[in-house]
Amino acid sequence: MLSFLATILSTVLIYLLFAGFKRWGIQTAWAISINYVVAAGLGWTLAGGSEALTASLQSSWILPLSLIGLAFYPLFRLTATCSQELGISVATIATKLSMAIPVLVLALADGIADIQWGQWLGLALAFPAVWLSARSGETAKEGQKPTSTAVGLWWIPVTMFLGSGCIDLVFGWFSNHPSLDAPGMPMAFASIPFTLGGIVGLSHQWTMRQGRPKRMDILGGLLLGVTNFASLYFLLLAFDARMLERAMVVPMLNLSVIVLATVAGMIFLNDHPKPKARWGIALAAAAIALLMAFK
DSSP, X not given: OHHHHHHHHHHHHHHHHHHHHHHHTOOHHHHHHHHHHHHHHXXXXXXXXXXXXXXXXXXXXXXXXXXXXXXXXXXXXXXXXXXXXXXHHHHHHHHHGGGHHHHHHHHHHHOGGGSOHHHHHHHHHHHHHHHHHHHHTTOSSTTOOOOHHHHHTTHHHHHHHHHHHHHHHHXXXXXXXXXXXXXXXXXXXXXXXXXXXXXXXXXXXXXXXXXXXXHHHHXXXXXXXXXXXXXXXXXXXXXXXXXXXXXXXXXXXXXXXXXXXXXXXHHHSOOOOOHHHHHHHHHHHHHHHHHHXXX
16 A cells, blocks of 8 residues: 555656746756666666666566657656646646556456446546546636647647556556566566666757756756656556556556646645536546445
8 A cells, every 4th residue: 555655646746846847947858868867777776787687688578668668758758748838737637547548458358357346437437537637727727728839739648648558558467477576576677668768868868969967957857767766666566566456556546646636736836726627636536436445
């Protein structure tokens, strides 16, 4: 249970950091690139270094994990842009609605007989909950029309939805792989995509001639890297704890992040939810309660 709560808190903090980077004058691209270097360094250190890397390269999950690792940097860039330009609520909805992809696939793979009607009802409530929240996030103030910039960025949430769903699916699919029972292998599993994300990010900075990162960029990257690593590490522990059926871990986590991110936005960013968002939060809370009650 503690690992599940830690996953929620660290994930929410990521969105808050993204929203704050622009206010603090931090170059998001550099912060994200540094973040992955930090996260990869932490992962390989805890995994055991070169021995864990050798074992990872021989594992059956290395190819699919590497493929999603290449997508880490661009998806994180899109998430940051969405958080800064469209709002935290839209960013969380875009990524967390992607739960439909791993839930359906994992439920079919694991067998849906063990999932009770209350859990399916909770999952059904999730979709109107996130839809209402997403609609309320289209405007920053009551009665204000969406800006032309916001309208032009509609493709970002769609891409985030598809990409995040594939990432969650890969992590969930291999979360109980026998190779991860070996000491240090869960850390190595998390470090593969972080490493590739760092390589892609630094390569992009070099190609675009962005210059050297500033002090605030480095600090932002360090904080984001530790938080990002923690979110993935605790997610793996939450899967392993089996508090819920494997197919239900992701939806419960994502809905919790949506609710907490909304509350955090109210407290730290003075972002009060509109009427539609309030209904969305209520439905999300009901969905979480059902998933908990019928675990």
